[in-house]
Amino acid sequence: MDLLIFITLILIGFFAGRAAEKRHYRSIIRREKELADIPIFSARFPPPRTDAPDSKLVGGSVVVSVDYFKRFVAGLRMIIGGRIHSYESLLDRARREAILRMKQQAKEIGADSVFNVRLETSSISKGYRNSIGSVEVYAYGTALISGAVKRV
Amino acid sequence: MDSILISNIEIVPGRRIVKHLGLVQGSTVRAKHVGRDFMAGLKNIVGGELKGYTELLQESREEATQRMVQQAKSIGANAVINVRFSTSSITQGAAELYVYGTAVVLE
Numbered sequence: 001m002d003l004l005i006f007i008t009l010i011l012i013g014f015f016a017g018r019a020a021e022k023r024h025y026r027s028i029i030r031r032e033k034e035l036a037d038i039p040i041f042s043a044r045f046p047p048p049r050t051d052a053p054d055s056k057l058v059g060g061s062v063v064v065s066v067d068y069f070k071r072f073v074a075g076l077r078m079i080i081g082g083r084i085h086s087y088e089s090l091l092d093r094a095r096r097e098a099i100l101r102m103k104q105q106a107k108e109i110g111a112d113s114v115f116n117v118r119l120e121t122s123s124i125s126k127g128y129r130n131s132i133g134s135v136e137v138y139a140y141g142t143a144l145i146s147g148a149v150k151r152v
Numbered sequence: 153m154d155s156i157l158i159s160n161i162e163i164v165p166g167r168r169i170v171k172h173l174g175l176v177q178g179s180t181v182r183a184k185h186v187g188r189d190f191m192a193g194l195k196n197i198v199g200g201e202l203k204g205y206t207e208l209l210q211e212s213r214e215e216a217t218q219r220m221v222q223q224a225k226s227i228g229a230n231a232v233i234n235v236r237f238s239t240s241s242i243t244q245g246a247a248e249l250y251v252y253g254t255a256v257v258l259e
Contacts, residue, residue, distance in 0.1 A: 009197055012197055012198060013197055013198060013199065016197075016198040016199070017198055017199040017200075020198060020199055020200045021199065021200075024200070024201075044161060044162065045161060045162070045163065046161070046165060049165070051166075052165050052166020052167070053165050053166065055157070055159050055161075055164060055165060056157075056158070056159070057158040057159055057160060057235060059213070059237075061206060061209055061210055061213070062201060062206055063201065063202040063205035063206045063209065064199075064200065064201050064202070065192070065195060065196050065199055065200065065201075065202055066196075066199050067196075067197065067198050067199030067200075068196070068197045068198075068199075070199065071196075097201075115161055116160050116161045118160065118236070118237075120237055120238070120239060122239040122240065122241065122247075123241065134192070134196070134202055134205070136205070136206075136209055136239065136247075138209075138213070138237060138239070140160060140237060141160060142159045142160050142161045144165065
């Protein structure tokens with residue numbers, strides 16, 4: 001009985017998880033193209049310019065978890081060591097999604113670039129047997145809005 | 153000054169910093185309710201975004217920022233620069249959000 005539940009969970013995780021990941025990647029790639037007109041920089045200082053832009057802190061966060069199948073595969077991988085591809089794609093998705101949400105926020109306030117972008121990663125909940133079940137990524141930076149009304 | 157400018161770079165483009173007032177900070181510890189934990193547990197099987205947790209952390213972060221802004225206002229600042237966020241998990245199911253920055257007076 002236990003084995004049956006386990007196999008069912010693995011199968012659900014494998015199929016549903018794969019479909020969800022593919023869908024997520026498609027959406028990420030589509031939105032990255034849409035928001036490509038807002039460049040983001042990890043440089044600490046924006047280049048000096050003649051007009052003084054308005055600035056505002058923007059950020060985006062996301063919590064993503066891996067599916068049951070991937071967690072199982074990662075568990076096996078831990079025995080022999082090496083790269084854990086299933087977690088690599090999880091973190092890649094989380095970071096790109098967080099950056100996209102930050103850019104979206106920047107676009108809504110009419111910014112033309114985001115400077116000093118920092119990414120923060122943390123695992124908020126530990127999953128099965130203390131393995132990392134889900135990660136939170138927060139991306140934040142200072143959006144520069146040019147052409148804003150000058151404050152007097 | 154009604155609103156406070158928050159930025160994570162050390163300068164404010166086009167404006168001069170007149171006075172540094174030192175570090176201001178805000179933090180909050182939040183836990184999820186059982187319902188959300190349960191839903192997240194189910195979502196863990198198929199993978200994907202845990203919307204409940206994303207919302208929770210976003211709310212907490214806003215609250216921590218609010219507290220920092222309150223502190224900055226109370227010491228007479230009109231901007232907080234060089235802001236950093238930090239997250240740590242205290243126990244399973246609870247997270248601490250911490251935000252800190254330098255309070256300054258802009259001319």
